[in-house]
Amino acid sequence: MKSLPARLPLGLKLLFTAFLAVMVPVYWVNYGPTNFLYFCDISLLLCLISLWTEKKLPASMAAVGILLPQVLWCLDFLGELFGVHLVGMTAYMFDPNRSLFLRGLSFFHGWLPFLLVFLVKRLGYDRRALWAWTGLAWALCLVAYFFLPPAGTVLPDPKIPVNINYVFGFDDAHPQTWLPAPVYLLAWMAGLFLVAYLPTHLVLRKWLAPRRATSALPAHSGGESEWGQREPAILSR
Template sequence: MHADTTHSQPAHRRRVPLWLKGAYTLFIAILVPHYWQTYGPTNFLFFCDVAAFFTLAAVWLERPLLASMPAIGILLPQALWIIDFLLALCGFRMTGMTDYMFDSSIPLFSRGLSLFHFWLPILLVWLNWRLGYDQRALRAWTVLAWGLVAFCYLCMPAPPAPPEDPQRVVNINYVYGLSDKQPQQWLPQPLYVLAEMAVLALLIFWPTHALLSRLFPLATHDEPTRTIV
């Protein structure tokens, strides 16, 4: 049954396991310098990378909001990534979003690190089950995501990457469309950005919020964690 955490509960009932904290921290310690050197610091503006940093804070601080926000942002998109990847392993091509995982020109180590797109959503589901889902996450992540979209549109480069710097990160968070080869041509670009913000909020974040609110115990705001007894 569901039960709120109280201060009288044993510490081990309320904590994320120490081995998990250490393992995830080690992963981030490997990921960050490699991505920084390979792609540059702007790569960390992608929603999935921002979610990875929020998850690091969540496993150490055990605050439900820190686990709930990235869950709002990436569970649905990363579910699509997982399906696309598994189909590609079986020889089927769905969206092509994971084609790079099978590109031999990309170092195997880099592709191995990118597998966090597969297991991070699973970790976030477990964290929300363990700590409880904080309903404030919908508003908080929406504001953060809209800010990132606006910043990436106004300040980050549009596709394609220049020939002299093919590794340059462009079209961060798909603010110029789904292709990294050229900007989208469907809508005037400012209107496209506004449409992306609306789609994120209404078709990705809100449905995820509704699902998590139904599936997991709701966290209280004055307690760091909730658990299931």
């Protein structure tokens, strides 16, 4: 029995793997292991899994989770570039204490969404992604809130991340003060679902929904019966 041909180019798999082979140790040394708990870094790992296994669920999860947030990242970067402060999530890209190479690796935020759209279009969209990603993202938020340094923490190495996944507000130097911290956390988790994950899921589900067979085929046209079995055509073409 012949094996099915790969649906994803080998060159793409190797190129993405090579990028991670460089990025992961560089990030580990500079930012520490907790940096890989950011949604975007988790999405990179899901993308790697999907590339090599050609399973649609990991790519679908990453797409649901970061397509809209990465748009915000790009807008914030452009704002900072032209002197307009939006939310400050890309301020580190302009930190002269970080090498250009280190900052340059973070430009994956700009091209990863396009790769995920390609993967989901090629492999299909898995509708389980909404709840699978939401559960994962909420778990990461809880870990960051209860176990990792909050916003405003001064660490010996300023590159080590605090306020991972913005569970204390968008300003890493100061936690938000307009809501009690636990209330903000719950509002943030709910907001991520309602504003980012659910709309992306609905768009991907509609855009990539499999076309249903119609009953408009003429009788005895060689189409499928209502039981899903192929009916023989009376007239050959």
